[in-house]
Amino acid sequence: MRSFRVLLLPLFCAVFLFGSARAQESQQEWPKSFTSDDGTVIKIYQPQPESFSDNILKSRWAISVLQTGKTDPVFGTFWSVANVETDRDNRRVVIQSVKVPNVRFPGQQDDNFNSSLKSSLEANLPEAAGDLSLDELLASLDQNTEQKKLSKDLNTTAPRIIYSDRPSLLVLIDGQPKLEPNKDWGVDVVRGDLEDPGSLADALRGAWGVYSVQDFWSVGARREVQQGKNLAEAAKKADVEHFVYSSVGGAERKSGIDHWESKWEVEKHIRHLGLPATMLRPVAFMENYYVDQVEVGILKGKLMDPIRADNPYQTIAADDIGAFAALAFSRPRDFIGVELEIAGSELTNPEAAQVFSRVLGKPVKFQRLPMPIVRLMLGKEFYQMFRWFNTAGFKANISELRSRYPEVHLHTLEEWLRAEGWHKRARHVTVPRG
Secondary structure (H helix, E strand, C coil): CCCCCCECCCCCCCCCCCCCCCCCCCCCCCCEEEECCCCCEEEECCCEEEEEECCEEEEEEEEEEECCCCCCCEEEEEEEEEEEEEECCCCEEEEEEEEEEEEECCCCCCHHHHHHHHHHHHHHHHHHHCEEEHHHHHHHHHHHHHHHHHHCCCCCCCCCCCECCCCCCECCCCCCCCEEEECCCCEEEECCCCCCHHHHHHHHCCCCEEEECCCHHHHHHHHHHHHHHHHHHHHHHCCCCEEEEECCCCHHHCCCCHHHHHHHHHHHHHHHHCCCEEEEEECEEHHHHHCHHHHHHHHCCEEEECCCCCCCEEEECHHHHHHHHHHHHHCHHHHCCCEEEECCEEECHHHHHHHHHHHHCCCCEEEECCHHHHHHHHCHHHHHHHHHHHHCCCCCCHHHHHHHCCCCCCCCHHHHHHHHCHHHHHHHCCCCCC
16 A cells, blocks of 8 residues: 655745735725925824723824825834814714824834824824714724734644554654554654754654645745745655645736745745645635634725735635645546646635625625735835735636636635534624624
8 A cells, every 4th residue: 555645834825815904994095195394295094092091092093104205104103192082973983183103114214204104193184084883893893903902812832743554644843753542543753853854854754645744834934945945855765756836816927926836846846856746826815814804804804905806816715725725636647747726716706795695684884904004013024925816816717717627616705604604603793893
């Protein structure tokens, strides 16, 4: 019987949808602008409330500033402490006066600039911001509290690693190789280390197949590439007959995204070694909707995302990636040498919001998160990624995948949500009333 081993580490090759900025309902849309006395154009984005008590509202805001004579704005953050008037009948909050204790711009050390900006914000913010939705403020504050509670339950335990002389799953974690029987799984567990080629040689001895996934988000691009190369080289030395690498959709299309380019580098090394390999290129995980801020936001009725409303976005269930890997191992003649982008769903964000509405049994609305906020709050990597989604994006041929590989049931988003029990969870989160 051939020995079959799959090496799996958590993969976040797809994107984390971001929902931390809350849209405030207002008579006007965000962002809002005003011009200071010296001609500087100041644009303020949706505030994030940090506390609200005794008509004192403390918030954090994203801001862009275009100075007179300049062609490009600079982006930053400021904090405000506002005296507000609350109209509980109409559910509105009006800023009466405000103090700005702090402003922050990356690389900006000009005290005069910061002082002048503080004065301008304190003078103009009440009128520029307009009135705010009381319900949105309370919901945002409640969501922050829930997120803190959820973060306490995060499981950071390393995945288990197993060995078997029949088709099975092998996961590498840190530690010296050591076989231990697992009666529940009916296999032997072996510990290994993707950064220790010696441990990989021990783990792969006699293996027929390897499924390889690395985690950029835990180790960064350089170590991800090295781990991927180490595993491929160990598989080559062990004469592995089928190497399946889980890359990312669009890896070959020069995306310029660090954790896309790292996977392309590993792909190239696998080909250079001459391994009998299959490159699976999954799109964004449906499981990304479990990111705390995204999940709670959706359950409260708002899907926040930087991808344009008219731009289709492809996703896949993690189980379906595993099903494709299993199919590849069962049909090596059909899959060795194949590079395959895989997805199960293609929807615009408004269409996804409609799906969530049907499943949850209550309205969910899409609101686009401005790209400047992504760049400011999430950094370069996420900005590159969402920019690519808006201009290029995934290109899996879903209809052809369903026709050519009927053995794999590719879940639609609605099927996945219902299978995960989202329709039972909607009632557990309600928006508080003041």
